[in-house]
Amino acid sequence: MADATHMPAVRRDPFLSPRRRRAITTVILAAICAVWVYPLVWMISASFTPNTEIFGNGGLIPRNPTVENYTRAWREANIGKYFFNTLFVTVGSVILTTIAAALMGYVLGRRSVPGKAVLMALMVFTLFIPQGFTIIPVFEFLAAIGLSQSLWGLMLATCGHSIVIFTLLFAGYFSQIPKELEEASRMDGIGPVQTFWYVMLPLAKPIVVTVVVMQTLQAWNDFLLPLVITLANPALRTLSVGVYSFRGEHFIDWGGMTAASAITIVPVVMLFLFLQRYFIDGLAGAVKG
Amino acid sequence: MSFRNTPPDDDFGGGAPPDRRICARIWAARIDYLFLVPGLLIFGAFIFWPLVASLYYSTLDWSGFDANKLFVGLQNYAALLSDPFFVAAMQRSFVFTLATVPAQMIISLVLAIILNNRLLKLSGLFRTMIFLPVVTPVAVIAIVMALMLSPFNGPINGVLKDTGVIQRAIDFLGSPDLVLSSLAGIYVWKWTGVTLIYWLAALQTVPDELYEAARIEGVKGWQTALFIILPIIAPFAFVIALISAISALNVFPLIQATTQGGPFFASEVMEVFIFRTAFAPPPGMFPQLGYASAAGVLFGLAIMALTVLQIVALRRARRKDPAHG
DSSP states (O other): OTTTTSSHHHHTOGGGOHHHHHHHHHHHHHHHHHHHHHHHHHHHHHHTSOGGGTTSOOOSSOSSOOSHHHHHHHHTTOHHHHHHHHHHHHHHHHHHHHHHHHHHHHHHHHOOOTTHHHHHHHHHHHTTOOHHHHHHHHHHHHHHTTOTTSHHHHHHHHHTTTHHHHHHHHHHHHTTSOTHHHHHHHHTTOOHHHIIIIIIHHHTHHHHHHHHHHHHHHHHHOOHHHHHHTTTOGGGOOHHHHHHHHHHHSTTOHHHHHHHHHHHHHHHHHHHHHHHHHHHHHHHHHHHO | OOOOOOOSOOGGGOOOOSOOSHHHHHHHTHHHHHHHHHHHHHHIIIIIHHHHHHHHHTTEEOOSSSSOOEEOTTHHHHHHHTOHHHHHHHHHHHHHHHHHHHHHHHHHHHHHHHHTOTTOTTHHHHHHHHHHHHHSOHHHHHHHHHHHTOTTTOHHHHHHHHTTSOSSOOOTTTOTTTHHHHHHHHHHHHHHHHHHHHHHHHHTTSOHHHHHHHHHTTOOHHHIIIIIIHHHHHHHHHHHHHHHHHHHHTOHHHHHHHTTTOSTTTTOOHHHHHHHHHTOOOTTOOOOHHHHHHHHHHHHHHHHHHHHHHHHHHHHHHHHOTTOO
């Protein structure tokens, strides 16, 4: 009987076989996606177009392609300097956040220390506090320790954004690793720090990559914090804030603006394209957990 | 997120006798505490302390520039509740959330159900394309959208005019009546990719056998989606809605970068109000850190109410689907 009922869905409608339906779906989706990314493609195109031609209907391929927008943005608008500021903040905060979150997640996920439950509860409680709530004291705190006018201060404060989520990701992962591994390494007389560094951390590699990718995007694209910290000190601007101020200062130089934008997004888009699996796993983990 | 309870056998520190006294247990776990130090410093300095300090600042009359801090009790709160800018900003934040969350959830759900089909060869590529705006910084999006939506020869106005939908160019971001809707559209475009990933993760929990059974029974595609898939992923909808709502309430970067709350405060949501009051007052006025902190506290309380809802939702989702934790 199963044989007899196997095919009717296909036979009933010969013009819309599953294969054909998939082809139609693909075409419709392709059109939607093309519209979806059009603004970004258009931006890249504009960045290679001379200012006088940007608003002509020249299509996506510039008639007189030029890299002059890039050289102008890089030198005159200081985008070069902002690029390295951003790189410093991003790399520094990624290293610090990943190590701190891995250590904390390790302890919270599989060690039993007095006070653990309280700490966990506190952390979960703060998960959804808006940045607007905390930005003023964060700024005052950096001022109090003398770092409100330095890239170091910005880098340290950037570590705070998602450390709770990252810690929970690590804790969830570490809690699933079999207990015997640590016992074995203890038998071999390996100390706790080495056990963590040489045994546990390599096991958590997928989470490490996820956290690195997510924190990189977070730090690179961060806006409110660098905006507040660099208000009085334009030399410390990151690319996000630099591009934002570019618009305020050279509001008709659309070519320079789109070139600066392209410089800003290319590194993160590259990183995302190559490591998107890890990024998506991290997000999916957030909703499943 | 559930953690296996490990028995208290922290011999890592060596030496300590198997004693149940709290001091001994703390001593035994001293290495663990050492491990916690970097994380706790970051958490304490940039998350926990600001939380406490905000409460304190909110009771001060303080410009932030000098040490002139005057304790005013709850006066800031009283003043806020009768400040039309504050009330309007709070309303706007919630209107914005109510407008964007359903749109974002429905669009991404439809896309997720289509893209979840393993036979669709290009679904990975499509997912990546939908996701691209998510990784694009808001400052860049602000510029691109200002160009796209420009009333002076902007491409979108161009298309609308060429197809005869409109006669005169629309100033999407410059008109007080339209600006919040335009921003909501940009917001949905930017963040749908994230919700899509959430839905795809939820769809992973639907067993393959169900699709197979539906196919054998001859159930049509949309019927499968409506009557078979939706009930299974429904518990996730609540969680996804709350995550989306909380992120829509945190829309500051996009709005500050695109319109700075303008024109005429028409797009000033809560965090833009806080930022303006604390760091970027209009010319001739002093920053008011205490006042802005009080606004932050009230806004934080509103979000916390949502967080409580979130926890309730999580519990409910888990009860329905005990396999997931």
